[in-house]
Amino acid sequence: MIELILCHLIGDYVLQCDFIAKSKGDNLYHMFVHCALYCVPFYFLFGISLKLLFVFATHVIIDLLKARYKKIDYKTDQILHYIVLMILWLV
Structure with missing residues (x-):
């Protein structure tokens, strides 16, 4: 589980510059870039796999809900990301 948290x-933090963080809600290309970069560390754990696709897809959905559609706040965003990590850990 520690590997997943790392x-x-x-x-979500090291590989995301301020520009992407601020613009991903308005620019879907920037959202895609952020989500692709987010998956890089997971690639080293899972390789190209359904787990990596799950990480990417859920990250897109969660971040769209927060950054673009403003349906969830930062706390809910992080809770949902950690639920995804728990699912990955259990599978």
Whole structure:
């Protein structure tokens, strides 16, 4: 589980510059770039796999809900990301 948390922290914070963080809600290309970069650490754990696709797809959905559609706040965003990590850990 620690590896998954580290992947999340690296992907969501280290690999996301301020410009992408601010523009991903208005620009779908920037959202895609962020979600693709988010998946890089997970690639080293899973390789090309359904788990990696699951990480990408759920990250897109969760971040769209927060950044573009403003349906969830930061706390809910993070809770949902950690639920995804728990699912990956259990599978």
